[in-house]
Amino acid sequence: xxxxxxxxxxxxxxxxxxxxxxxxxxxxxxxxxxxTNSTAGNLSVQLDKxxxxxxxxxxxxxxxxxxxxTCKITTAGMKxxxxxxxxxxxxxxxxx
Amino acid sequence: xxxxxxxxxAQQSLEIITSMIAQAQGKFQKNVFYFLLWGWVVAIANIGxxxxxxxxxxxxxxxxxxxxxxxxxxxxxxxxxSRDRSPSTHFDVVSGALWIGFGVxxxxxxAFGGKINYQLNPVILLFSAVPTCASGVILRFRPLIxxxxxxxxxxxxxxxxxxxxxxxxxxxxxxCGYLIPGYLxxxxxxxxxxx
Numbered sequence: 001x002x003x004x005x006x007x008x009x010x011x012x013x014x015x016x017x018x019x020x021x022x023x024x025x026x027x028x029x030x031x032x033x034x035x036t037n038s039t040a041g042n043l044s045v046q047l048d049k050x051x052x053x054x055x056x057x058x059x060x061x062x063x064x065x066x067x068x069x070t071c072k073i074t075t076a077g078m079k080x081x082x083x084x085x086x087x088x089x090x091x092x093x094x095x096x
Numbered sequence: 097x098x099x100x101x102x103x104x105x106a107q108q109s110l111e112i113i114t115s116m117i118a119q120a121q122g123k124f125q126k127n128v129f130y131f132l133l134w135g136w137v138v139a140i141a142n143i144g145x146x147x148x149x150x151x152x153x154x155x156x157x158x159x160x161x162x163x164x165x166x167x168x169x170x171x172x173x174x175x176x177x178s179r180d181r182s183p184s185t186h187f188d189v190v191s192g193a194l195w196i197g198f199g200v201x202x203x204x205x206x207a208f209g210g211k212i213n214y215q216l217n218p219v220i221l222l223f224s225a226v227p228t229c230a231s232g233v234i235l236r237f238r239p240l241i242x243x244x245x246x247x248x249x250x251x252x253x254x255x256x257x258x259x260x261x262x263x264x265x266x267x268x269x270x271x272c273g274y275l276i277p278g279y280l281x282x283x284x285x286x287x288x289x290x291x
């Protein structure tokens with residue numbers, strides 16, 4: 001089941017991150033951590049996977065003296081997310 | 097939150113998507129501040145102007161001085177919001193651009209008001225229709241769309257009524273166009289806007 005769904009997006013945390021990022025211009029690491037209720041280590045690993053796939057960009061800067069990690073969805077990420085949602089709709093609308 | 101994909105059903109996936117989008121739009125209600133502030137300020141200024149004209153006060157436009165502290169308060173509020181760590185939604189960006197553009201147009205109209213014989217009320221009301229209606233469409237919030245339409249209607253009314261009654265029309269328009277949708281928006285939960 002769900003073989004056609006993008007395995008990279010078909011995971012709770014990565015899907016949650018992509019759903020948040022599709023709604024905003026960009027989001028800080030702390031915002032994503034808070035909204036997804038995840039640990040920093042787990043979130044960091046999943047963000048790296050999404051970045052490697054080209055779905056998001058991660059920018060590391062400084063805000064004052066504090067490090068600031070900002071994530072942004074890419075065009076490829078938006079396309080992948082749309083495809084994922086379309087496939088999901090097909091599964092839901094599929095007659096039993 | 098887990099990362100496994102094996103047991104994630106289509107329904108669970110959809111729930112994650114809708115709940116996260118709702119969370120991202122959670123600061124939605126913060127924008128209501130501007131609708132309520134400017135709704136009250138402009139309504140009071142319009143009624144004040146009408147009252148001062150009726151009282152034969154030589155400088156009735158002094159009623160609009162109330163907008164000066166409102167601008168300062170708006171800028172202070174905007175500055176505080178920009179320091180907020182929560183990210184800007186696409187609506188925030190589009191809405192910000194629309195209202196800044198509107199502010200520039202209003203400033204220009206006030207500065208060159210003499211060129212159009214100070215018939216500012218109908219023109220400003222007509223211009224108000226655009227960002228109000230657009231905000232309503234983006235938010236999928238009908239009262240705001242109707243509010244925008246009412247600005248257009250009262251803009252036309254202003255062209256047709258005597259000068260002093262333009263301010264009554266302006267006050268009614270702002271109550272219907274900003275205040276009522278503003279309070280309705282305030283009473284709505286963000287989740288209700290996710291479709």
